[in-house]
Structure formats: C-alpha cells, structure tokens
Amino acid sequence: MGRILTEKDVEAAVKGGSVYAAGGGGWADHGRMLGYAAVSIGRPELVSIEELGDDDWVATAAAIGAPASTTPWEMQGVDYVKAVQLLQEALGEQVSGLIVGQNGKSSTLNGWLPSAILGTKVVDAVGDIRAHPTGDMGAIGMAGSPEQMIQTAVGGNRSENRYIELVVRGATAKVSPILRTAADQSGGFIASCRNPLRASYVRRNAALGGISLALSLGEAIIAAEAKGASAVIDAIVKATSGAILKEGVVTRKSVVYTKEAFDVGTVTVGSDDTAMTLHIMNEYMAVDDAAGTRLATFPDVITTLSTEGEPLSVGQLREGMPIFILHVPKTVIPLSAGVKDPAVYPPVEKALGIRIADYALAD
Template sequence: MRLNINKTAVESALIGGAILGGGGGGWLEEGEKMARLALENAFSEILPLDSLDPSSLLLTVSAVGAPSAGHNQLLPEDYLRAVELFLEKSQAKISGLISSEIGGLAIVNGWVQSVFLGIPVVDAPADGRAHPLGLMGSMGLHKIKDYISQQAVVGRTREGKLIETFLVGSIEETARTTRELAAELSGLVAVARHPVEAGYVRDHGAPGAIGQAISLGQLFKEKHQAGLDSQKIVASILDFLGEGNLFTGKVNKYSLWAKEGFDLGLIQIESSSGEYELTFWNEYMTLEKRGERLATFPDLIMTFEAETARPLISAAVKERMEIIILSVPAQRLLLGAGVKDPVLLKKIEAKIDREILKYHRYLI
C-alpha cells in the first residue's frame, strides 16, 4: 500500500521513527527540517516494495556519524549531492531510494533527494530500527563473495567546506573509510551506497518499517492529545509492539565519549524500583538492573522525557533528568539481516565491555 505523506503523516513518522531508533537514528529536529523541505517541494508518497519489479535496483541513503556531533553539521543539499555523485560515478539505473535504518532523522532519508531527482522512496529500509555499524545496514551483502561496494560520501569540515568522495571496494573497507571520514570532518557525513535488487531487499531488509513507524507515531499522538500522562503514553507503545518493560527514574550519572565516529557511553538511573544501567554505542546496547540483564541490542531500548514523553536519543540525555525507559524484545521488531549477524553483534562486546551474543542465541 502506498503511504500518502502530508503534514500529519510527517509528524507521526518522525515520532514513530525516533522511538524505533532506540537511542540513535539521528536527531528528531534534523528530521523535522528535512521533512519540511521535502513537503514544501511536493513530496507526497512512499511506494510499497511490491510495486517494483524484483530486479529493480534500490539505493540505500543514510547519514553516518556520532549523534553528539549535533544536528546542524550537514545541509539538505549535502544529502542530495551524495545521490547525485553516486549516479554520476556509477552510471547505475536506480529505481528507488531506501533508508539504511529507522530513526528520528533516518526515517526521512531519501525524501529530499526524491523530490529533486525524481527517484521514488520505497518503504523497505535496510533495517526497521537504528544500529551503530554500517555493515548492520547492509542487509548481509558483506557475506556475498566478491560483492563490490560503491559508496558516495559527502561531508563538511568544521569550517563548512564541502568534501566529497566516491569509494569502491569491499563493504568492510568502504564502511570503515566512511566512518573515518565522518570522524575527521564535522562528525557526520551523507552517504549513498550499495545498489541492490528489490528482490534481495524483500528477503533481507525490513519492508513496511516506515508504515509501522507512522502507525506507532499516530498512536503516540492520539494518546498525547487525549491528555494521558507520560507513563501511560509510553505504555501504549508496549501495547502496540506487543510486550516489554517500562520504568521511570532519575539520571544520576551520564558519561559520553566520542570515539572513532561513534558515541560511546554509560547512563546510571535511580528509580523507585531499583538502580538501572544503560550502555550505548550511538544506540542503546544494554539495560541492566543491578547486574541483571533486562534487554540487549537488537532489542529496542529507548528513553523519553518523563514530563512530556518526548523521545530522547542517547546524546540528548542529561544528568538529573527524569526519564522513562522502555524496552521491547527484538522478536517484536522488523529487523534487517545485518542486525541478526552474530559476527557483527560480537563486535559490540569489545566496544561496551558487555556480553551480547549469549542473550540472542535464537538469532544464530
């Protein structure tokens, strides 16, 4: 089913996207700016994957970097330029644009590029939540022997000078170079990458994830407009997704280190039900209560302002802030192949010094 995009749908998409981002997926404020520009230029619909021929080529578009870099590091034309550069260098015939993930910014990936280049956006993100590694948004392409990745990367120096490059090589090599460029520049780059057939995306991506986010955001808005308190608003998300945990507490300690193009950090929360700990590597990775593991990436872990229920990415949380924490099992999410890869999940363990794989044996 085609998704009709208007101001109301945008509001729902941004809220639902931010929630499913799980602490990452970009700043909601940046998503609002990009969506507004797209609407002003007549962006009006998103196509379902099944409306395309399985052999049609889809191009993944994304922003790569650390959320703490802020939400004013790239201009809308930088995202557009990344797709233009890809088309110029690759000469590929692209039938649709897909987002690498879902998040407050990520859910509108491709919208601006679509209206200016005439390439439709397709509701088939590479992943139905946000994730830290570019390989996690590559839908398992890195497992295909001899697959050659093409990536167009556009960024800006801290002084605002435009930098662009086109990369060809293995997915691992190009992903690493892209992340290094983000770290060296302003902390964030716009990327267009990995042309792949629609049939492959159907089997390895997360078709329908944008529609799910819009439905979730619509529910969130309805509960808010009905005057429910924040706890009940966030609890409605659990009802929508099926199951999970929910608690409210005060942030006692917040630590963040920007390293190698990522945000790495730890949050300690004091609640009436006990002491909790969150770790994050851009997205929230683990949730524990006094050493007992409650949720583990790719489970959805998300934070909200306790007063307003506004979704908070990991970089937006502050000490002494009252927050609501939600977690939902991975089985309840639309996930791409990349976040189910045990080799990639194993990489998280070294970064956050916490076990990941043993909590997701069903994925192996």
C-alpha cells in the first residue's frame, strides 16, 4: 500500500537526501520548502512501482543546474507543478507517477508538490541513488536511445526577466543540453519534467526503493542527533553500509563554474603521502590517493561530512576545514540502467580528464 508523506517525512527526506547528494543535489532549504508546501496543501503519496499498471505513464521530476555558485537563480514550488502540466499537455495523457533523477538535498522531494496538487504518485524509484552531474545519468537507459522524448523546463529569476517555459521533443541526449542551457539562462537552476515512460520500463530500469532509502537514512540521522556528532556519523555509516575513507583537512580547492552550468575541479584533503583528491563535476565523481590510485568512483556514493556529521556540498567546502569522506560502494546500492549506460560517460570523462566508465561499467 502507498504511504502518505507527512510533515515528519520532510526533514528525513532532506537529511537522507543530503547524504546521497554526494556534494551536489541542490539546497536543503529548497527541499524543505517543497516538502512543507506539499504536505500542507495536499496528501502526497509514495507508492512502489508495483502499485502502478504496466502502461501507466511515469515521468522524471528534476531540477537542472549548478546553483552552488553565485548565480541569480530563483525556483518556486509552482514551477515543478507547471513542468508536469506542460508535459501532460504535450503527451496528451495523464502522468500517473513521478520518479526523480537522483536523490539530493532537494531533489528527493521534487515529486511531492505535483503529487499534492495534481495527484501524480511519488514513485519509490530514482534514476540514480546518488546525485550526478548530467541528466543522462538519471535517464534510466534513455541517454543513448534514438526514441523521441518530451522534456519540459519551467522557472527563472522573475525580477531579471529570466523566467522561461520550455517544451522540447527529441532524442534524450540531444535535448538534455538544451534544458541545461535553459537552466543557465534562467539564472542557474530550473524545474523540469521529462521522459515520460511506461511503468513497465521504469520497473526494469530505475533504481527501485530509492526514496525509501533516503527516508530511512534520514530517520536514522534524526534519531542519532541527540547523542552528538560522532553518533550521527556512525548512524550514517551504518545506515548506508558505507565506510569513512578519510578524516582530514581541506588543503586545496580548485573548482570553476563552466558555461555548461557545471562546477568542475578538484578538492584535496590532507597533505603529503596521505592526501586524497576528490574529483568534482557538480558532485564527487572519484577519489584518488596521493599516489594516484583510485579509491572510489561513481556510481559509488562519495560524500563529505562536517565534524558535526552534516553533509557538505562542494560549495560549502573551504580550505582549512576538517571533514570526513564517506564512501558507499556501488555493490551495496540498487543501480539503474542509467549508470550502466556507456553513452553517459564520455562527456563526464572529458570534463574531468579521468577515467570513470571502466569502473562504473565493470561488474
């Protein structure tokens, strides 16, 4: 049976989603805004994919951009709802449920407001358990497909006349960059609804149970908070089946915002022969040791935590800051077709100048 999402679920979704945000994944306050708005005006419902009919339409509710930078972004809850409405108009049929492309500080809650207002179900499935830089990585295997898809984008900074509504049709890999450009033009962050697919396809290709994973992790974090920071970190490690890769100080941060609306660069933690380097494209994509040996690679979960156990985004990191690096290997999380799709890796490898596909696609 479905689960009605309530006020107590909002903080759990934000906190659990923030760990899976892997250094990216939006803004916690934006997630709270979406969640509290949804539970106060309606009854958003979380359902498993099994509760939908094979031919029901399921689309992805997403937010696109890299708003960790100093861009003038503005996104309102109504933008997520309008994006779904535009997609339904273009499709000519109702969308029964929404998945999200990834967990994150706000993205875990992307489907809640449309569920409260339009009645679309929040489907307990994600395009990727963790956050990732490109829409294609959360496209559950559609990135290399020639099939015509519908993608919509809504939002923007109203006072600067940057508000955009966009409906585009085409092969996923060709239209995804158009939405990223729209995000940049709108101020750096835009709401999207895209890739309506039959529930039977989603069942076979998404990472099932991804929203529940974030909620249960968040509940474990909240339960540990009264016991202090080390209890929170222990709870995160236990709930994710992960491990702390390193505890150290940020010694170097070199990250730039690109015209493609990505934050790209590296962060070094520790010094000399114990240093580790985090490779960043919006999120943490890989970790190398001082000798250049790879220790963790996407789609592993890689997250930085403060000494208080708070998940830190790339934008929050400062040189001199003590942090923990959490690593959850891909073997202990559900993996979607999107992260097993060879088509998604070349642009990321090119931006970072490192190899990712060898590891990501290996069994």
